Amino acid sequence: MTDTQLRKSSDKTPVTVLTGYLGAGKTTLLNRILSEDHGKRYAVIVNEFGEVGIDNDLIVGADEEVFEMNNGCVCCTVRGDLIRVVAGLMKRQSASGKGGFDAIIVETTGLADPGPVAQTFFVDEDVRAKTQLDSVTTVVDAKHLPLRLADSREAAEQVAFADQIILNKTDLVSAAELAEVERMIRRLNPLAPIHRAERSDVPLDLVLGRGSFDLARIEEIQPDFLNPAHGEPGHVHDDDCDHDHDHEGHHHHHHDHGGHDVEASGIRGISLTSHRPLDANKVTAWLNEVLQTQGPDILRAKGILDVAGEHRRLVFQAVHMILEGDFQGPWRDGADRYSRLVFIGRNLDEAALRAGFEATAA
Missing domain, CATH: 3.40.50.300 (P-loop containing nucleotide triphosphate hydrolases)
Incomplete structure (x- = not known):
């Protein structure tokens, strides 16, 4: 990166x-x-x-x-x-x-x-x-x-x-x-x-x-770290999900739970996932662009990415406009490879983020 x-x-x-x-x-x-x-x-x-x-x-x-x-x-x-x-x-x-x-x-x-x-x-x-x-x-x-x-x-x-x-x-x-x-x-x-x-x-x-x-360490200990629990905002129904559902695996679903309005701050978490390998140059350019243009509104971003032609996981974190990441441990033998990102911030355009993410596929 x-x-x-x-x-x-x-x-x-x-x-x-x-x-x-x-x-x-x-x-x-x-x-x-x-x-x-x-x-x-x-x-x-x-x-x-x-x-x-x-x-x-x-x-x-x-x-x-x-x-x-x-x-x-x-x-x-x-x-x-x-x-x-x-x-x-x-x-x-x-x-x-x-x-x-x-x-x-x-x-x-x-x-x-x-x-x-x-x-x-x-x-x-x-x-x-x-x-x-x-x-x-x-x-x-x-x-x-x-x-x-x-x-x-x-x-x-x-x-x-x-x-x-x-x-x-x-x-x-x-x-x-x-x-x-x-x-x-x-x-x-x-x-x-x-x-x-x-x-x-x-x-x-x-x-x-x-x-x-250290996102790589946490992901090793808790493989579903970037996927909130069933019923929680940002939960991604994917191929590893044993929940009975009719959703397609590659979509992100945001659920409105009602209750107290915490949206007054404009802050929310958005999860994106894909099972298609990503192009390293495209995803790096996209992340840099998102952070440069929306950095003040993005409090945190974390992700584990499956890059085409690479046996290791690309792990990144972002704090506002500062992007940190590198290739870390290899994918486990026989494990399903995937890419998953979580953005936490205010006034985030979920549709635009998803479209940009999907456009980085190899």
Whole structure:
């Protein structure tokens, strides 16, 4: 794929972006990460301690910007550019005689769009060479999410952008309300796993070190990752589908589930699939064109593509206008080859996207 490749290296420091609307519970989760005996050292980048509310007892000593936590974590406030802060942490990492830290957590303000934060780890070559975006985790409040989605574009973007979602405060809603909230989340993001929690009490291995931004790894673990479950928006009925249906395999179907209107944000997920091999030049040109012309409206895009004449899968991810991808593991022997893409964004023209995708067939 043109321009850049998704580089994976064990010597890169993984980065988890932790986001969520004000009051969702992400600070509670962050304090758990800083205080639990997990055997790892984390560098944590936060906006300002005054806003974030990190437990002051965790802070041992401080200079102007870097704080030592009592479990060995290092914490920074983002008073300047994120790239500069990350670069400073990586210099500290290299200079450390104690092995430095194992990973970085970036906690965004509750009103922030996580997109530009995630982009930081792709656009700066120095940061990119030393770090690897592991996942974007969004914490949401089960009780207040419907209201947040109705009045906040940022809340919708945080859900849409997530690689995984912590559905917090589930004890404050009924089973029916919880199911409805999950349907609302699925309308915005058909891909991210949803983990229910009370007081952000979710196992940390569901949040940290997930490799969720490594699409090839996730697809190996969960082959149907890019195909939402039956009855969910974006589900693709294909040859591997054992559901009783009359639909043709190569079509995408979008179902309207009613309920709360989460379309006010204009955000939705669109899935496209094909069982015809694709022309590598055509599909690359099409993806580049889509991202250049619609990049600001496309929060995330992910795909696994079957390229004619190639035994390996072409795996790509996009964050707004930044496209990352390369050929990765081979197709399994005897497995049905297919191409599947998922776009998550606002004001997307599903018919135009499908037509463009189908035109890339070899």
